[in-house]
Amino acid sequence: MTMTVLETERLILRPLTGDDFDDYAAMMADPQVADGLAEPVGRSADDAWRSLAVFIGHREIRGYSHWAVVERATGEFAGRAGPWRPHGFPGLGVGWCLARAHWGKGYATEAARAAIAYCFAGLDADEVISVIRPGNTRSVSVAERIGHRLLREIDYKGGPALVYGQRRGESPHS
């Protein structure tokens, strides 16, 4: 199992572990967080445990997954972000999810840029996508900031979803 750790200007991206459960469950209990997700998940601690287990298991199966996003300055758990391709997902994706206290700092954009660079360089991807619910304007803004463009609309997990993406060599808008 890969234990890749990435460092960005303000963040450490390190593998999620079971020790993150309390922080993870607190993040997922917030309706503002849980309601925007393309992968629907409930807000209970049981739901959070299963969700965390899926991200850890994804790393076991694929060799990569979302990392824990940790704020370098404080060591605080800020959320999760990283590459993602579970069965049935429409491509190699990058995703992002932050605890409410860490919105508005640019952390999702910073983590997503590092994750995309990892997908192209470390995973040899030709295309990296993000799958976003149409009303999730904050997430759409992240996709646009990292240079993803709208590719298509799909039905995903029982509802409409926007597929944003970027091909290898396409330069980001910003």
Ligand SMILES: CC(C)(COP(=O)(O)OP(=O)(O)OC[C@H]1O[C@@H](n2cnc3c(N)ncnc32)[C@H](O)[C@@H]1OP(=O)(O)O)[C@@H](O)C(=O)NCCC(=O)NCCS
């Ligand atoms: C989607 C989500 C990660 C976006 O978080 P976010 O904080 O809005 O996005 P970023 O981390 O890129 O931060 C951008 C904001 O930080 C601000 N910012 C402050 N300091 C900054 C800095 N140093 N650098 C960059 N941006 C900075 C930007 O101006 C921008 O502000 P705005 O929201 O007023 O436009 C967050 O809303 C979330 O976790 N939602 C719930 C889960 C979810 O929906 N996930 C996506 C599923 S597809």
